[in-house]
Amino acid sequence: MPYKKPCLDPNSPKQHLSQIISEMGTRDIYSSVSFCSRCGSCQQDCPLYRLDPQETNSPRGRNQALRLILEGKLSEKTNRSLFAKMVEDCTLCGKCTRACAGKIPTAEHMLELQRALHIKRLPFSLQTLLQQHAKHPSLFSCLVRTGLLLRRVGAIRILELMQFTRLPAFAWLRRANKLLPKKIHSLNSLFRKAEIPFTPEKPGCIYLPSLEAVYFLPDLALQTVRLLSKRPPLILTQQASGLFAYVYGDLRQSRYAVYQLIKRHAKEKKGTLPFVTDSIDLYNFLKKAPQLFTAWPRLQQKANRFAQKVVFIADFFPKKPAASSKQLPVLLEKSALFNQEGPAVLSSEKFLLTLFKKNLVQCFYTDAEIPAFGYGFTCHNKAEQLGLQTAQVVARSQAKTVVTLSGLSALEANYVLRRFYPAAKAVHIVQAD
Ligand code: SF4
Ligand code: SF4
Numbered sequence: 001m002p003y004k005k006p007c008l009d010p011n012s013p014k015q016h017l018s019q020i021i022s023e024m025g026t027r028d029i030y031s032s033v034s035f036c037s038r039c040g041s042c043q044q045d046c047p048l049y050r051l052d053p054q055e056t057n058s059p060r061g062r063n064q065a066l067r068l069i070l071e072g073k074l075s076e077k078t079n080r081s082l083f084a085k086m087v088e089d090c091t092l093c094g095k096c097t098r099a100c101a102g103k104i105p106t107a108e109h110m111l112e113l114q115r116a117l118h119i120k121r122l123p124f125s126l127q128t129l130l131q132q133h134a135k136h137p138s139l140f141s142c143l144v145r146t147g148l149l150l151r152r153v154g155a156i157r158i159l160e161l162m163q164f165t166r167l168p169a170f171a172w173l174r175r176a177n178k179l180l181p182k183k184i185h186s187l188n189s190l191f192r193k194a195e196i197p198f199t200p201e202k203p204g205c206i207y208l209p210s211l212e213a214v215y216f217l218p219d220l221a222l223q224t225v226r227l228l229s230k231r232p233p234l235i236l237t238q239q240a241s242g243l244f245a246y247v248y249g250d251l252r253q254s255r256y257a258v259y260q261l262i263k264r265h266a267k268e269k270k271g272t273l274p275f276v277t278d279s280i281d282l283y284n285f286l287k288k289a290p291q292l293f294t295a296w297p298r299l300q301q302k303a304n305r306f307a308q309k310v311v312f313i314a315d316f317f318p319k320k321p322a323a324s325s326k327q328l329p330v331l332l333e334k335s336a337l338f339n340q341e342g343p344a345v346l347s348s349e350k351f352l353l354t355l356f357k358k359n360l361v362q363c364f365y366t367d368a369e370i371p372a373f374g375y376g377f378t379c380h381n382k383a384e385q386l387g388l389q390t391a392q393v394v395a396r397s398q399a400k401t402v403v404t405l406s407g408l409s410a411l412e413a414n415y416v417l418r419r420f421y422p423a424a425k426a427v428h429i430v431q432a433d
Contacts, residue, residue: 014252016112019294023103026294029112030070036063036104042096047369048089051385059096059106062086066109076117087114088121088378091371091386092247094284094339107338115251121378122248126172133211134245134253137238144215148184151177172377179376179415180216187218187237196225197232203273204231206265208241210279212407220407223430224278227316233276234268236261241277242292243285247337248374255292259299262289262306275309276316278430280405281337281372283312283344312344312405313430317351321433331361331399333390333426335370335409348405348429355433361397368393370409370416387412391420402426 020032027035042059043049055061065086068074076083092107100106113119120127132140150156156177159165165174187209191198205228213221214237225233242257265271277283289307293300332352334340352360368390376383394402394417402417404410404426413426 015115016251017108017291017294019291020105020108020112021288021291021294022097022105026291029109030067032105033063033067033070033109035102036060036067036100036106037102038064039101041101042099042104042106045095045099047091047093047095047386047389048382051382056082056086057089059100059104062090062106062110063104066113069113080117083113083117084119086110087117087119089382091369091375092337093335093369093371094337095369097339098341105338111247120248122374123169123172123377125169126374126377127248130244131249131253134240134242134249134257137240140240141215141238148215151180152184175376175380179411181411184216185218187214187221190218190222191225191235194222196222198235198237200232200234202232203234203268204228205233205274205276206236206268207233207276207278208236208239208261208282210277210282210407211241211244212411213278216411217407217428220278220428220430224276224313227313227430228276231274231316234273236264239264241282241285243282243337246285247372251292258286258289258292258303261286262299262302265306265309266302271305271309273309274311274315275306276311276313278313278428279407280312280334280344280348281408282406283310284336284338284342286310288338312347314344314348314351314405317347321351321355328401329359329361329397329399330356330401330403330432331394331397331424332403333368333370333409333413334405335368335372336405337372345405352403352429352432361399370404370412372408376412387416388420391416394424395421400424401432403429403432405429 019026019028038060040060046059049058065074065083069076087110090107090110092110094107096106097103122130129143132143156173160174165171207225207228209221225235239261240257242254245254245257265275277286287307287310290300290303293303332349334345369386370390371383371386390413400423402413402424404413407428410426410428417424417426
């Protein structure tokens with residue numbers, strides 16, 4: 001493969017974030033990475049460092065590597081495989097940012113390095129499929145539905161028997177097959193049966209279902225809409241969020257997708273409606289939408305207005321829910337992309353505490369980590385080890401229900417629990433009671 005010189009130039013804002021917005025302010029990539037004081041307070045919070053305590057596995061090591069590249073003291077050409085491993089291994093969980101006094105956004109630094117070195121995290125076939133989500137949402141929808149139909153008639157099983165899924169490019173099919181529920185209903189027919197319109201006459205909010213809610217967990221979308229019944233939602237099932245392009249693809253595609261969302265939001269009641277999502281990952285990403293547009297001030301203003309309206313579904317839970325009859329412990333698993341704290345997590349905790357009272361077991365940040373979607377496709381062994389740790393935490397707490405804040409975390413957690421601790425089951429927070 002021809003060598004492409006990395007470009008981390010903040011003056012090339014199309015391929016890179018020219019400024020990264022963190023809790024401590026807005027900085028370009030070099031300032032952001034230079035603010036890492038090398039104190040090491042984040043080390044023990046990083047799930048990867050705890051698995052294999054080496055400096056190259058730590059948030060501090062990752063930040064220093066990037067700083068040295070930017071200063072021209074480390075050659076990206078001769079150390080490419082090491083950098084690629086540092087990037088690929090990072091689960092983007094943001095636990096290091098939570099532990100860091102300077103709130104250094106290491107996950108975002110790793111994504112910048114990934115873009116600069118043109119690293120593709122996912123197998124080519126899956127990467128190509130996911131890229132369509134931002135570029136051609138209808139084609140993506142058609143491809144996924146065809147894939148699900150073929151799975152239903154046993155095509156994946158046949159491919160497995162023919163050893164086709166042993167080819168590295170298609171090994172992800174085997175994992176995806178095990179990860180997804182056996183029976184998947186169609187979102188459209190579910191909503192038709194429940195007589196829920198996608199476009200109500202007077203929408204009270206806009207709901208962007210996560211990708212998993214549209215294709216793999218339509219019950220999750222249905223329950224979310226029921227929670228929103230007092231403010232009938234305008235449901236956007238065909239619009240890409242830009243999150244997958246942000247993590248796995250091209251920043252330009254991600255920016256384009258978010259721009260479409262901003263326009264769509266502004267079209268309804270002059271952008272005053274709450275913009276609801278059922279995924280904490282999506283929430284964290286959309287809240288940071290302004291950083292995609294720092295090189296375009298007018299667009300950034302619009303993105304700022306949009307980001308203020310983004311809310312997680314937990315804000316629509318009843319304030320005084322009837323106490324649950326569940327007598328066994330329930331464990332809250334907070335895995336999220338980029339950050340695991342903030343108002344969305346707090347309101348989720350508050351709701352679950354009211355619902356389950358002393359039966360709720362809080363999962364400490366260092367206890368367990370359900371890696372982001374796609375991680376298991378590239379870092380299979382590490383995902384297995386992290387999954388096993390999570391199952392051990394659940395088993396120690398004797399919980400029978402694990403509550404997650406995104407549908408993908410619930411899918412990943414169930415995949416792990418089925419194998420290591422089948423007594424427990426994971427559900428998304430809207431399905432918790
Ligand atoms: S990322 Fe933060 S906590 Fe970690 S070494 Fe740097 S300054 Fe310290
Ligand atoms: S984002 Fe998560 S995996 Fe990556 S360095 Fe930080 S704590 Fe470690």
